[in-house]
Amino acid sequence: MLGAIVGDIIGSAYEFNNTKRKEFHLFTPKSKFTDDTVMTLAVARWLCGDKEHRKETLVRHMQELGRRYPTAGYGGSFMRWLHNPEPQPYNSYGNGSAMRVSPVAFYAHSLQEALGLAKISAEVTHNHPEGIKGAQAIASSIYLARHGATKREIKSYAEEQFHYDLSPQLDDIRPTYSYDMSCQNTVPQALLAFLEGANFEDVIRIAVSLGGDSDTIAAMAGSIAQAFYGIPQNLASYCYALLTPYLRTILNKFEESIGVLTPDPFDIERFIKAQNDDNTYQQALKEILQGHKTSHWIWYIFPQLKGLGHSTYSQYYGLADTDEARTFLANPCLNERLREITNALLIYKDRNIERLMGSSIDALKLKSSMTLFDAISPNDIFSKVLDVFYDGKKDRNTLQIISKTFNGHISNN
Known part of the structure; x- marks a missing residue:
């Protein structure tokens, strides 16, 4: 799931200052983690801490972490949900469900488990069919990439199971693409960025260069790219260092729980x-x-x-x-x-x-x-x-x- 965090941090500087070019500085003084990272880590904490994967536990972790980092850039509806003593899903089809889902694909032991956990992770807020579909599309793509599927196979699965049109070329989409926070208009774009990219960094650059909700598109694309390519050490360590010690602890515990050993995460x-x-x-x-x-x-x-x-x-x-x-x-x-x-x-x-x-x-x-x-x-x-x-x-x-x-x-x- 670190790929999602890397994509989020790199895209953060361009979310409200879009670039339509692939040639940009990966990191600037404005680079930071956003709500994408915070909620991704909340899902990771839920998976580690509650083996029964109850919705109420996920809600508690999301609210606790969201309140701990109140300026991470949450949308208005989600912010109200964070502070509601009796939070209920609000039928959202926004891409918040897909941006935070990556840990389930690294945790799951089967594709069906990944799809099931993705559905649970979405439904606590994004219970609209498109919100659930977006989360499941990203989770299943990551799971398939982790287990050796080709890009052609990942593309076919997403088209057949979720009915996304993945035939367009991003060069044709980029000139007129604008800010959109819906799953249906960001998840396919993230999948296309992954499919067109030549390596992890290229995927991130393509995702950001679309414009629009660049940090979230890059987070989604980066999570799949991590499973397919791995993450270059320099990008991983730079973004790891931008997390707070508290967030790093959650990341470390999750990676330990899934058997991922990172002996030098800071790249000392x-x-x-x-x-x-x-x-x-x-x-x-x-x-x-x-x-x-x-x-x-x-x-x-x-x-x-x-x-x-x-x-x-x-x-x-x-x-x-x-x-x-x-x-x-x-x-x-x-x-x-x-x-x-x-x-x-x-x-x-x-x-x-x-x-x-x-x-x-x-x-x-x-x-x-x-x-x-x-x-x-x-x-x-x-x-x-x-x-x-x-x-x-x-x-x-x-x-x-x-x-x-x-x-x-x-x-x-």
């Missing part, structure tokens, strides 16, 4: 690769031991939180939060190197930090990095750097970001 190995390329870490250590930074390596030697910089490097090597920072520090190689080069800094305790780091900007990045690691490992070598070079003062912006993500709560704006 990207730091080791960058440090090893051209012997960069040894060069960085040499510069610090000589008392003056002269080359460019700050992002992956002294990483700071994502969002504090705007360059491609700062986004790619930015740490999502204290969870990812702990994972960084738990890696034996990165832990040893970070402490070694931090100790090297302290050799020059009487030197101006801007001179030592080569610029005021890198001195500020170092302060941010030390503030972050001090937050997860207090009274350690990181606090010594803050005491020696910054008069014990910590980076305020880093502390603000940490406080926003405390206990898994984060603003989704």
Whole structure:
């Protein structure tokens, strides 16, 4: 189901700023998870926690998670349902039923079970026949893709069972396609994006380039593409990092329950690769031991939180939060190197930090990095750097970001 989350996050920046081109930035400062992700994870939590798969349990999980993330972008009718003490289905044929259904296809042990669970997951809100059909079409396509069906077979099944017309070419649809939230006018488009795509990323790019409800179309198409192609590590880890710790926990438990093991979901190995390329870490250590930074390596030697910089490097090597920072520090190689080069800094305790780091900007990045690691490992070598070079003062912006993500709560704006 991570494919749905990746599609949601990539499409989020273009939902109300549509693009009709496949060439666009996959991630921007506006990229975020939306209601598609939150409700997908609510379904996953239901599947893990209630083996009887009762509707009332699903409703409880959806309401609890929806209220926890109130700014995720819910529609008006669904928002009222979220806060209703006695919520009832409201005959919707919107694509909310199809956007959240992917976990059932990864959980189910048979096609019939996938169809049955999809129906239950839809009916608590979207009990209109089109709402149920949309959820079942996406779920069955994922299930078939997981079990080796060809695109031709998936297409035939969707056409025969759900009577969707999958004959049009998206190049013919794209110019006049506009915003539509109904299952009947988004599920076929998501299926076509999957059918026309050459790989996972291509499927997402095609889905977003249609315009309209881009995050939901990409979420639906991405969920099928994951089952068919898998997800590139760089896309998976980037989106995983954009989830809150609370949502990551739900995702991890679900994947564990279905036997999916992801040993490095943050892709912490990207730091080791960058440090090893051209012997960069040894060069960085040499510069610090000589008392003056002269080359460019700050992002992956002294990483700071994502969002504090705007360059491609700062986004790619930015740490999502204290969870990812702990994972960084738990890696034996990165832990040893970070402490070694931090100790090297302290050799020059009487030197101006801007001179030592080569610029005021890198001195500020170092302060941010030390503030972050001090937050997860207090009274350690990181606090010594803050005491020696910054008069014990910590980076305020880093502390603000940490406080926003405390206990898994984060603003989704």
